[in-house]
Amino acid sequence: MNVPAAVPTVAPAGPAMLGGPDREHLDPPAATAALDSLASPAAEHPEWIWRSGELVPWEQARIHVNAVGHASTAAIFEGIKAYRADDGERLLLFRLDEHLRRLFDSARICRLALPYDFAQLKAAVLDLLRVNRYIEDAYVRPWAFPSGLIREQMVPAGSACEVVVDSWPFRARLDTGGGCRAGVSSWQRVSDASMPPRVKAFSNYHNGRLAMMEARENGHDWPILLNERHKVSEGPGACIALVRNGTVITPSLTSGVLESITRDTAITLLGELGETVVEREVDRSELYLADELFFMGTAWEILPITVVDGLTVGAGTPGPVTRRLTAEYTRLVRGSSDRHQGWLTEVPR
Ligand code: PMP
Numbered sequence: 053m054n055v056p057a058a059v060p061t062v063a064p065a066g067p068a069m070l071g072g073p074d075r076e077h078l079d080p081p082a083a084t085a086a087l088d089s090l091a092s093p094a095a096e097h098p099e100w101i102w103r104s105g106e107l108v109p110w111e112q113a114r115i116h117v118n119a120v121g122h123a124s125t126a127a128i129f130e131g132i133k134a135y136r137a138d139d140g141e142r143l144l145l146f147r148l149d150e151h152l153r154r155l156f157d158s159a160r161i162c163r164l165a166l167p168y169d170f171a172q173l174k175a176a177v178l179d180l181l182r183v184n185r186y187i188e189d190a191y192v193r194p195w196a197f198p199s200g201l202i203r204e205q206m207v208p209a210g211s212a213c214e215v216v217v218d219s220w221p222f223r224a225r226l227d228t229g230g231g232c233r234a235g236v237s238s239w240q241r242v243s244d245a246s247m248p249p250r251v252k253a254f255s256n257y258h259n260g261r262l263a264m265m266e267a268r269e270n271g272h273d274w275p276i277l278l279n280e281r282h283k284v285s286e287g288p289g290a291c292i293a294l295v296r297n298g299t300v301i302t303p304s305l306t307s308g309v310l311e312s313i314t315r316d317t318a319i320t321l322l323g324e325l326g327e328t329v330v331e332r333e334v335d336r337s338e339l340y341l342a343d344e345l346f347f348m349g350t351a352w353e354i355l356p357i358t359v360v361d362g363l364t365v366g367a368g369t370p371g372p373v374t375r376r377l378t379a380e381y382t383r384l385v386r387g388s389s390d391r392h393q394g395w396l397t398e399v400p401r
Contacts, residue, residue, distance in 0.1 A: 097220070098218075098220065100180060101180070101216065101218050101219075102176045102177075102216065102217035102218075103215075104214055104216075105168070105176075107180065113216070116201075124197060124254060125207060125255055126164065126197065126198050126207040126253075126255075127197035127254045128158040128162055128196050128254070129193055129194065129252055129254060130155045130158075130193065131151075131191060131192075131193055131252075131350050131351060132191070133145075133191055133224075134146070134189065134219075134399060135224065135385045135387075136186075136187070136189055138383075138387060139387065142398050142399075143181060143186060143399040144386070144387050144396045144399070145178075145181070145396070146395060147313050147317070147395045148177060148397045149174070150313045150316075151194075152174060153170075154252060154313070155194055155196070157250075157251075158251045158252045159196060161248060161250070161251050163209035164196055164210075164213050165210050165211075165212075166213055166215060167212070167213060168215055173194060174397075177217055178397070178399055178400060180217050180218075181219060182400055184219055186219075186221060188221055188223070189222050189224050190221055190222055191219060191220055191221075191222035191350075192217065192218075192219045194216070195216055195254075196214065196215045196216075197214055197216075199211075199212050199213060199214035200212060222351070225353060226353050226354070226385075229370070230356075230370075231355070232273035232274055232347075232355055232356070232358065232359075233271070233273045233357070233359040234267075234272055234273065234276050234287070234345070234360050234361075235272035235274075235275060236275070236277075236278060236336055236339070236361055237266055237275035237277050237278070239262045239263040239266060239275070240278060240279065240280060241279045241280075241286065242259045243279060244306075244308065249285070249286070249310055250310060257288070259277070259288075260275075261288065263275035264288050274347065275288060276360070279307055279308035283307055283335065284303050284335070284336060285303060285307050285308035285309050286303065286308070286309040287352070289349050290312070290314070290349030290351075290352040290355065291310070291312040291314070291315040291348045292346070292348070293315075293318065293329075293346055294334070294339060294342035294343075294344065294345045295342060295344035295345075295371060295374070296338065296342050298327075299327075299328050299330055300327050300328065301330050301334060302315060302318075302319070303333065304333060307333060312348060314349050314350055314353070314354075315348050317348075317381065317384075318348050319331075320392075321380045324380075325376055325377070340360065340363050342365055342366075344356070344372075344373055344374050345357040345360060346370075346374045346377075356369075356374045
């Protein structure tokens with residue numbers, strides 16, 4: 053066999069349609085740029101990654117190109133946040149157990165047999181954060197994908213799985229304040245009848261990505277997707293709530309949303325703050341009459357929406373309920389609240 057002495061390098065061609073001035077529309081507005089670090093690889097990678105039962109140096113965590121394509125259609129994941137406590141000492145994972153439970157729920161619906169149990173995965177997350185020695189806040193992503201050379205178009209149920217946990221530094225936007233501009237998307241949220249949004253599957257984010265690109269093209273920061281019944285569902289990476297006439301209203305869990313842990317946290321905290329919270333179907337036009345509007349998610353935290361489809365929400369600044377919730381949420385995740393201590397897991401040093 054003839055082997056060329058040197059393989060010519062071919063630079064990847066730039067995307068034809070995204071060159072030129074149009075590209076600017078895809079750049080994130082400053083207010084929400086921090087959130088986009090979720091989507092772009094960190095310039096600096098951590099030393100370690102957890103893979104299949106062991107900590108391996110980042111460079112050695114490789115996979116054969118042939119194993120990626122089909123396997124990724126069936127992959128599931130979780131996104132967990134670890135906050136540096138106000139005391140500057142502790143690194144605290146927020147609601148780790150609930151996130152891991154949801155990973156197992158996603159695995160069940162997708163019929164993936166995770167080769168590790170709850171305790172092993174919990175130990176994996178803690179181990180990884182310990183060896184990566186984060187000084188500031190970090191994001192942790194456990195994910196599972198069918199491994200090996202799957203040649204079928206459809207990944208069979210029960211295929212052997214690999215589990216990886218990776219992590220990267222992640223700046224909280226809780227500390228920066230400010231709001232964002234949202235717009236209702238022309239893309240419809242995937243439905244429970246086609247691709248359940250309740251599952252945290254990578255494939256579902258194709259739907260969110262289409263909506264996000266459209267939103268940026270139209271001058272919004274983030275999209276709000278309606279479901280197949282034309283009711284409000286969620287953003288591409290967060291649930292949503294509105295405040296109107298003193299009541300907090302959020303789409304029910306059967307509105308085509310992920311069973312968000314931040315949403316659950318917000319409902320609990322708002323109740324403790326004396327607010328009335330209602331979970332029900334939400335009409336699009338209710339967004340336009342809201343006194344306050346905000347997204348809720350692990351990465352997005354409590355993100356106020358100050359403009360929706362070009363209409364100013366309330367006074368155009370984060371409203372009082374949103375601000376009180378954000379303050380309480382911040383105290384909680386940074387270990388300064390005496391409530392819900394069970395939601396915090398300290399990373400061992
Ligand atoms: N919806 C979607 C589509 C998401 O990706 C997320 C982020 N995980 C959320 C809602 C919020 O969920 P959580 O509060 O559990 O992070």
